[in-house]
Amino acid sequence: MIENLKFQHSFNYAYIDEFTKKEIRRKTLKAVCIPGYQVPYSSPEMPISRGWGTGGLHLTLSLVGPDDVLKVIDQGSDASVNACNLRLFIKEMSNCAVTFDTAEATLIQTRHRVPEEILTEKQILVLQVPQPEVLRGVERHEAKTRIMHGEADYAKIWVTLYEAYVRSGTLRNGAGHPIMVNGRYVATPSPIPSWDVPNLNKARCLYLFGAGREKRIHCIPPFTRVEPLEFEDIRFKVEEFVGVRCSTSGQDKAFMDQVYADDLSSSYVINDSNFLDKLRKGPRPPQKLFTNPE
Amino acid sequence: MNNNWLLRVRNLTKIYGEATPGVLERTGPKFDTNICSRTGAVVAVNGISFDLYPGEVLGVVGESGSGKSTLVQMLYFDQEVTAGEVNFKPIEDGNVNLFELSNQKKRYVRNHLMGMVYQNPRDGLNFRFTSGGNIAEKLLMANVFNVGKIRIRGADLLTKTEVPIQRMDESPARFSGGMQQRVQIAKAIANNPPLLLLDEVTSGLDVSVQAKVLDLIRGLQQDLGVSMIVVSHDLGVIRMLTDRTMVLKHGQIVEQGLTDQILQDPQHGYTQLLVSSLL
Numbered sequence: 001m002i003e004n005l006k007f008q009h010s011f012n013y014a015y016i017d018e019f020t021k022k023e024i025r026r027k028t029l030k031a032v033c034i035p036g037y038q039v040p041y042s043s044p045e046m047p048i049s050r051g052w053g054t055g056g057l058h059l060t061l062s063l064v065g066p067d068d069v070l071k072v073i074d075q076g077s078d079a080s081v082n083a084c085n086l087r088l089f090i091k092e093m094s095n096c097a098v099t100f101d102t103a104e105a106t107l108i109q110t111r112h113r114v115p116e117e118i119l120t121e122k123q124i125l126v127l128q129v130p131q132p133e134v135l136r137g138v139e140r141h142e143a144k145t146r147i148m149h150g151e152a153d154y155a156k157i158w159v160t161l162y163e164a165y166v167r168s169g170t171l172r173n174g175a176g177h178p179i180m181v182n183g184r185y186v187a188t189p190s191p192i193p194s195w196d197v198p199n200l201n202k203a204r205c206l207y208l209f210g211a212g213r214e215k216r217i218h219c220i221p222p223f224t225r226v227e228p229l230e231f232e233d234i235r236f237k238v239e240e241f242v243g244v245r246c247s248t249s250g251q252d253k254a255f256m257d258q259v260y261a262d263d264l265s266s267s268y269v270i271n272d273s274n275f276l277d278k279l280r281k282g283p284r285p286p287q288k289l290f291t292n293p294e
Numbered sequence: 295m296n297n298n299w300l301l302r303v304r305n306l307t308k309i310y311g312e313a314t315p316g317v318l319e320r321t322g323p324k325f326d327t328n329i330c331s332r333t334g335a336v337v338a339v340n341g342i343s344f345d346l347y348p349g350e351v352l353g354v355v356g357e358s359g360s361g362k363s364t365l366v367q368m369l370y371f372d373q374e375v376t377a378g379e380v381n382f383k384p385i386e387d388g389n390v391n392l393f394e395l396s397n398q399k400k401r402y403v404r405n406h407l408m409g410m411v412y413q414n415p416r417d418g419l420n421f422r423f424t425s426g427g428n429i430a431e432k433l434l435m436a437n438v439f440n441v442g443k444i445r446i447r448g449a450d451l452l453t454k455t456e457v458p459i460q461r462m463d464e465s466p467a468r469f470s471g472g473m474q475q476r477v478q479i480a481k482a483i484a485n486n487p488p489l490l491l492l493d494e495v496t497s498g499l500d501v502s503v504q505a506k507v508l509d510l511i512r513g514l515q516q517d518l519g520v521s522m523i524v525v526s527h528d529l530g531v532i533r534m535l536t537d538r539t540m541v542l543k544h545g546q547i548v549e550q551g552l553t554d555q556i557l558q559d560p561q562h563g564y565t566q567l568l569v570s571s572l573l
Contacts, residue, residue, distance in 0.1 A: 138422075151398050155405075155435040159423055162430045165441055166463050232440040 014061040015093040020044050024062040024217075028208060031219035036181025037149070038132050043215040053086060053111060054212025056128035060090055060109045063124060068096040071105035076113040076255070076271035083111075102274050103285065112175065114196035116254050116275040117285040119205035121222060127190045129211040132218060134178050134188040154186050158229065165234050172237065180227045187218055189226075195238045195255040198290035200226040235293040246270045249279040253289055300521050301346040301369075301489060302388065306378035308364050308545075311335030313376055321544060323564065328359070328544040338364040340545035341378075348383075348488070351515060351522045353536030353553060355529065355568065361545040362525040363413070366491045369523070370410045371400050382407070384488060405435035409482030409520075413494035415474035418481065419466050425452070425477045426462040432484040451480040455510055472503035476510065483514060490522045496531055508534050529568060533557055541565045 012018065020042060027041040046054045064070065072087040074080040078100045086109065091098050099105050102117045109126045119125060135145040138156035148154070157178055164173040171177070175191035179200065189197055190209055200207060200220055207220040220226055230236035245252050247259075247267040254275060256268040270276040278285050309317060317330045321337040328337045339361040346352050354362045367373045369380065371392075381388040384407050385395070392403060412418040419428050429448040438444060449459050455476040457469075466474045475495060482490060492511065496504040512535060515522060524535050532539055532553060540550040541562065549562040560566045 147397075151401060153401060153435075155431050156420075158434040158439070159420075159427045159431045162434070162441060162444065163424060163427045166424065166426065233443075234441045 011093060013094065014064055014090075015046075016044060016058070016061050021062045024058050027217050028059065028062065028219065031208070031217045032206070032221050034185075035221055035224050036179075036185030036187040036218060038187070038216040038218045040215055041217050043212050046212070047089070050213035051130065053082065053109075053128040055210030055214075055217070056109045056111070056126045056212075057086065057090070057210075058212060059126045059208050059210040059217065060107060061093065063126075064090060064094045064096050064107060066095050068094070068106045069104055070094075070096050070098045071100065071102065071108045071274075072098075072110070073108065073113060073115070073273070074111045076115075076257075077273045079273060100274050100277070112191050112193075113255070113271065114192055114199050116270075116272045116287050117278075118199075118288055119203060121204045123205040125205055125207050127192075127207065127209045129188070129190040129209045129216075129218075130213070132188060132190075132209065132211040132214050132216040134186050149185060152184065157186055161229055161231070165231075170237065171230060171234055172239075177236065178229045180229060181220055182224050182226075186229065193239055193255055194228070194236070195290075197226075197228050197236075198238065199288055202226075237292040238290050240292065241268065244268045246276065246279075249276055251279050251284070253287070254279075296347075298347065299345040299388070300348045300350075300383050302381040303345070303369070304343045304379045304381075306339055306342045306365065306368060306380065307337070307376045308339040308361070308368060308373065309335050309337050309376045322546045323543045323548050326544070328361070337545050339368070342540075342542075342545075342547060344540060344547075344550070346489075346521055346523065348521055349519045350538065351524060351536045353532040353539035354523060354525045354542060355527060355532050355539060356542035357527060357568075359544075360542040362527075362542055363493050365542075366410070366493050366523055366525050370408060370491055371404055372410075382489070401435075405432065406485055407487050407489060409485070409487040409490045411475070411478050411482050411490070411492045411495050413497055415466065415471070415478050418478040419474065421465055421467040423465070424463045425457065425466045425469070425480075428466065428477060429481050429484050432481050436485045447484065448480075451484060452477070454514070455480040456506070470503075472499050472507060475499065475507055479507075479510065479514070483518065483520070486518065486520075488521060490520050492522060492524045492526075494526055495524075496526070496528065504531075511535060529557065541568070 023042055027039045031039045046057055070090055072083045074083040087098055102115045107124050111128045133145055135148055139145050161171050165171055172194050175193055176188050177194050177197050178186050179189050181187050202223050204222050206222055209218045228236040241256050246269055248269055254270045257271045258266050259269055260266045312333045312335050314333050317335050318340055320330050321328045322340055356362050368375050375393050380392040382392055426448045430444045433444050452459055457473055457476050466477050496507055526532055536553045539553045539556050540547050543564050549565045560569045
C-alpha cells in the first residue's frame, strides 16, 4: 500500500498552508499600499467552490489568530446558511472566538453589506467580491482594462452612469456603485447597496476585498478618501426609505428589506440583524448617516 | 519655408513584418508592389512627409492598399508607427514628436485635439451606448462632468449634423448608415478639435446621403475652420472637399499639389488613370 504522508497530518492551522498564507498577506500588503488597485494572488483551492466566498475566506484565514473574535454576515444576517457555515469552518480551523456583536468582533467577513454600526481601527472588514473589475461591464478584455486603469482612462464607466441617468433619471444602477479610491483608481465596492458606500469614506477600519474566482485582492486602507462617481449636477444618492419604519423595532434610518406576506402586503425590516437586535434591546449604536443632496 | 503649419509629418513609415535595411528601397511604385521581394514584409506607408496648415483640407487619394487608411490611423495613434516623426502645433508648439509622448499624453491629444471619422461607424461608435452616450464619451474624456452641459452640447451637435434630437437616447445600431456616419461626425467634433481625420466617410452610402454628408462636412469646415485630412478613393469627394491633394501608390506619394490642378492636369501615369476612370 502506498503511504501518503500528506494525509497523515490534520490540516494546517487556519486550513491554508503557511507559505500560501504568507503569499496572501504579502499581496494584501501591496493592496493596502495602492488603495483601489487590484492585486492578483494565488487563490488556492478551498473546500468550497470559487465564487462562493473563497476570496473572503482566503483573506480571513490568512489574518485570523486564536485571539481574534470573528463575525460572519451574509447580506446583513449572521444567521444565513452561508454565514453559519463559513463561521463554523473558520472557528474549527483557527480556534478563534465567534460573535454576532459587530462592536465586539475584530475580524468581520461579509457579503453584500457593510454593517450599520461604525467600525473602529481595531477591526478589519473582509468583503467577498464576485467581480472585482469595475470596467468589465464596458470592456471585455483583461489586457485592455489593465491599460485603462494604468492610464486612469475611465470615460467608459462615466458613460454608463450617464446612460443610467438618461434611462432612469438616477445614477443608481443596482448595487455596487463605482467608487474613486484615493483620487486615483476607480474600483468596485463589491455589490453593496448605495446606502453603504458613504461608510467606506475616511473610515477608521481596514476594508479588504477578496475575489477568489477572479483571483484579485483590493483594499481601502483606513482614513482613505472614497468618492462615489457622480456628476457635478447629478449627484450620488443613497436609497431612501421615506415614511417607512422597521416593523420589528419601529425604528428608521437604516437599510431596510421589504418583506412580502402571502397576501402580497409588504412590510419593512432592518436588514442588519445585529443592528436590529441592538435596537430592540437598548440604545442605538453609533452610526454614520448620509444625507442625500437636494 | 512657411512656419505656421499645424501638423508636420516627416518620413512616416509603417512596415508589417521584418523591417530589414533596404526594405523601403525595394518597394514602392517603381517596383509596382509594396511587398519586399526578399523578406515578404509589407510596406504600407513608405516615408511620407507633408505639412498641413490651419484651416486647410488635405485630400489623400489612392487605390485600395495604397496606405491611405494606415496613414491616418497612425496619426490617430490607432496603429504603431515603424518610423517617422509627427509634430503638432498645439503640443509644445510643435517641438516634440507625437510618437514619443507618454500614453496619457497621446490620449490627451486624441481626445482633446483630434477627431476621427472611420469608414465603418462601428469603429468610431460604441453601439452598446446611445448616440448621446457616444458623444458624452468624448466629452467625458475631456473631463466635462456635468450632465446638463453634456446634454446641451450633445443636442447641439446632433442638430448641427442633422440627426433628430428625439433619437438622441437611442443606440446608433438602430440608425441608417448615413445617420450613423453623422453621429460619428458629431462625436468627432464634440471637443472642437483643431484637426479632423476623415477616413472614407462616404464609402458605402448611397449617392444622395453621400451628398448630405459631404455638405455637412464642408459646412462644418467653413463654420469651425478646422483642418482636415480627407482620405478617399473617390475623386468626387476629393474635388468637393479638399484644397490640396496627395496621390498615394504602394505607400508613397506619387503626385501632390492643388486639387484642381491635379484633377485638370494629372502628371503621373497613375493619377491620369485615376482621373480618366472617373465616372
